[in-house]
Amino acid sequence: MGNILIKKTPAKINLTLDVTGKLENGYHTLSMIMQSIDVCDELSFEKTADETILFSMNKELPDKIPAEKNLVYKAAKLMKDTFKIDGGFKIHLTKNIPAAAGLAGGSSDCAATLIGINELCGLGLDIEKLCEIGVKLGADVPFCIRKGTMLAEGIGEILTPLTPLTGIPVLLIKPNISISTPYVYKHLKLNELDYHPDNKAVISYIKDKNIKKIAASLSNVLETVTIPENPIIAELKRYLTEIGAIGSLMSGSGPTTFGIFKNMETAKKAYEKAKADYPDFDVVLCRTM
Ligand SMILES: C[C@](O)(CO)[C@H](O)COP(=O)(O)OP(=O)(O)OC[C@H]1O[C@@H](n2ccc(N)nc2=O)[C@H](O)[C@@H]1O
Numbered sequence: 663m664g665n666i667l668i669k670k671t672p673a674k675i676n677l678t679l680d681v682t683g684k685l686e687n688g689y690h691t692l693s694m695i696m697q698s699i700d701v702c703d704e705l706s707f708e709k710t711a712d713e714t715i716l717f718s719m720n721k722e723l724p725d726k727i728p729a730e731k732n733l734v735y736k737a738a739k740l741m742k743d744t745f746k747i748d749g750g751f752k753i754h755l756t757k758n759i760p761a762a763a764g765l766a767g768g769s770s771d772c773a774a775t776l777i778g779i780n781e782l783c784g785l786g787l788d789i790e791k792l793c794e795i796g797v798k799l800g801a802d803v804p805f806c807i808r809k810g811t812m813l814a815e816g817i818g819e820i821l822t823p824l825t826p827l828t829g830i831p832v833l834l835i836k837p838n839i840s841i842s843t844p845y846v847y848k849h850l851k852l853n854e855l856d857y858h859p860d861n862k863a864v865i866s867y868i869k870d871k872n873i874k875k876i877a878a879s880l881s882n883v884l885e886t887v888t889i890p891e892n893p894i895i896a897e898l899k900r901y902l903t904e905i906g907a908i909g910s911l912m913s914g915s916g917p918t919t920f921g922i923f924k925n926m927e928t929a930k931k932a933y934e935k936a937k938a939d940y941p942d943f944d945v946v947l948c949r950t951m
């Protein structure tokens with residue numbers, strides 16, 4: 663019944679990720695530069711008369727979680743309960759973003775659900791309110807609501823927009839290993855970190871659109887946990903620079919590793935080569951957006 667609303671939900675990469683402290687609830691305070699990329703899931707929303715939330719996907723997630731644990735379902739249920747919405751929803755998710763990858767796929771679907779239901783039901787909530795609801799479901803959700811190029815602080819929810827960095831070719835390689843985000847944060851030795859990203863410098867390079875300097879300054883302290891346990895990430899970082907990337911890094915808590923390229927021509931050649939060299943991994947060519 664009624665209109666079908668379609669929303670595209672972009673993934674993110676972290677150009678930098680620094681951990682600045684640990685809170686009593688176990689969460690960490692961060693200072694990181696996040697960037698949306700044009701790898702998107704797609705969600706369709708429809709209002710229904712009965713009280714149920716009917717959620718379906720084009721394919722199962724690798725960890726085969728039940729529908730009620732999906733962030734899309736959780737977001738729809740939270741909106742329905744908080745705003746006492748009459749009736750239910752039929753929601754379908756077409757998954758393209760590799761899951762459990764460090765690309766905020768789940769957070770991005772969650773963000774699009776909050777935005778979609780706000781629009782479908784004419785709730786009139788502003789972005790601040792949606793972010794306030796979103797952070798209850800995941801620390802990356804507020805960024806996924808705002809999108810673009812941002813400095814994220816707090817647990818990820820304090821966002822400062824930076825000069826938009828659009829159209830830069832990015833090659834993603836996700837090895838077929840799973841890494842748990844809670845595990846990575848839990849095993850981070852905060853007092854033993856011997857490097858930190860220079861966010862101030864990177865912000866000025868972003869302002870100048872100096873891609874070469876941005877690429878040379880990519881830095882993520884969570885690599886200190888993931889790389890010793892998964893040397894494939896270090897191998898992929900090296901590999902990406904060997905095939906033409908001007909900089910490479912692990913995104914988020916991993917395991918996706920990405921390379922930044924000066925132009926699409928070099929990136930396309932690298933994409934073809936990486937697909938042949940790593941046939942069992944997800945290899946995705948995209949652009950910053
Ligand atoms: C690694 C990043 O993707 C970088 O953008 C995010 O920090 C993770 O964000 P997320 O997956 O949305 O995180 P959540 O779903 O809220 O939290 C998953 C787990 O990660 C840890 N966590 C997350 C965010 C944060 N600032 N500190 C943490 O310690 C907590 O153990 C938490 O239980």
Ligand SMILES: Nc1ncnc2c1ncn2[C@@H]1O[C@H](COP(=O)(O)OP(=O)(O)OP(=O)(O)O)[C@@H](O)[C@H]1O
Binds near residue numbers: 732733765767916
């Ligand atoms: N719609 C969804 N898409 C993907 N994963 C989901 C979704 N809903 C819930 N999840 C759960 O979230 C877990 C993390 O998946 P996600 O793809 O968001 O990871 P991620 O890319 O590492 O995220 P982040 O970068 O925010 O840490 C999955 O293992 C899955 O159980």
